[in-house]
Amino acid sequence: MSNVRQLRDKAPDSEKITINLGYVDLGRIDLLVQEGFYSNRSDFIRTAIRSQLNGHVDHVARTIERHTMELGLRDYTSADLEALRAAGEVLHVKVVGLARIASDVMPELARETIGSITVLGALQASAEIKAALADRIH
Structure with missing residues (x-):
């Protein structure tokens, strides 16, 4: 008898997307990450998206x-x-x-x-x- 049991797969709580950025914008993001403003590129992008969404919160509602x-x-x-x-x-x-x-x-x-x-x-x-x-x- 095995003491290993199958765990239920956890459904992802987010969706992966792909975007294209120009090299200059990407470099500016990398600079902010390097300077410690953001933990990584994804952190910067999520923060920027939330900021834009917060600016349109009334319209969305x-x-x-x-x-x-x-x-x-x-x-x-x-x-x-x-x-x-x-x-x-x-x-x-x-x-x-x-x-x-x-x-x-x-x-x-x-x-x-x-x-x-x-x-x-x-x-x-x-x-x-x-x-x-x-x-x-x-």
């Missing part, structure tokens, strides 16, 4: 409200979708952040209960769910 979107993390489980199906309702997912469709959701259930998906950020779902909802993901 008004837009989210106008489009009736949810902000943050939103999970959709099989139980959630079964309740919608029982009530005869169709879900229109509108999330700014991360939307996750649980691994226990079957593609048929998703097609019956999810009318559309709009995610500004990231959608985490199985390949089967994404294929089943491909015509509904915007």
